[in-house]
Amino acid sequence: MFTRGNVWEYWPVFLHGLVLTVELSLIALAAGFVLGMAVGLARTYGPGPVRLLCTGFTETFRSIPPLLLFFGAFYGLTYATGLALSPFQASVIAMTLEASAFISEVVRAAFRSVDRGQWNAAQALGLRFWAALWTVIGPQAIRVLIPPTIGVYVAVLKDSSFASIVGLVELTRAGLLVRETVGDSLTVFLLLSGIYFAINFAISSGALALEARFRFAH
Structure with a gap:
């Protein structure tokens, strides 16, 4: 007979x-x-073709469900390139693409929120583009x-649980393996939820x- 105490042994x-x-x-x-x-910076300040290319990147990877990103990184890249990616490597690629797509949109919105007058003031001081971006615009953005x-x-971070579908024994997969062993689903799921909550908190x-x-600094 399974008991909840068995979970803690693992x-x-x-x-x-x-x-x-x-x-x-x-x-x-x-x-x-x-x-x-x-x-994000290329979408905001780059030339037209670069902005178009970067916008396509952002919209593409923002619209693909995480599950497909993990499958695509693990199976698709292996098939397309012939490289035998490990589950960890494929998961890093999938999560990097997902994170970068959303962060690029955040970056674009943040830098566009800075008043145009700040650029004008920086130019009046004789600052070049990158100097103005680093010292004037960046801190405000x-x-x-x-x-x-x-x-x-x-x-x-929560989507990292999808790594389990490509065979990576991360936190969620580890919990599922314990559940299959001891049969105590409730304790395992509560424990996993508590750990994810603690990390995100x-x-x-x-x-x-x-x-x-x-x-305070500004």
Whole structure:
């Protein structure tokens, strides 16, 4: 007979899944932020053809469901390139594409929210484009950028659970394996929910502190 106490005997399995989820998310979100920032700036300030290309990238990967991104990265890229991607590598690619698409839109909106007069003032001071972007426009856009970016991070972190469909034993998959072993679905699902809540709460709390610091500094 299965008992709820059996679940806690498998804490190393949950810990392994949690570490893998955090590692996967950190890599993908960091790469997604860099790529999203580049695409967002190109959409905002690039020449016409570049803006069109970057807009196509953003709209394409914003519209594809995460499930298809994971399948496409794992099976599609392997078929198209002949490279044998591991489940972890494919998951990083899928999450990076998802994060970058949404972050690029956030970046574009944040930089466009800065009043045009700020550009005029920077030009009047003799600042070149990149200097003005770095010293005048960027700091103001960052304050607008933080809250929606954290929202993207939380959503993408939760979507890391789709990595289980390509064979990666991240947190959700680890929980499902324990459930299949001990049969206590309720405890496993409550535990998984609590862990995801704790991670996202920590991210949101850190974002609020960072946002408050930027407001105080400026």
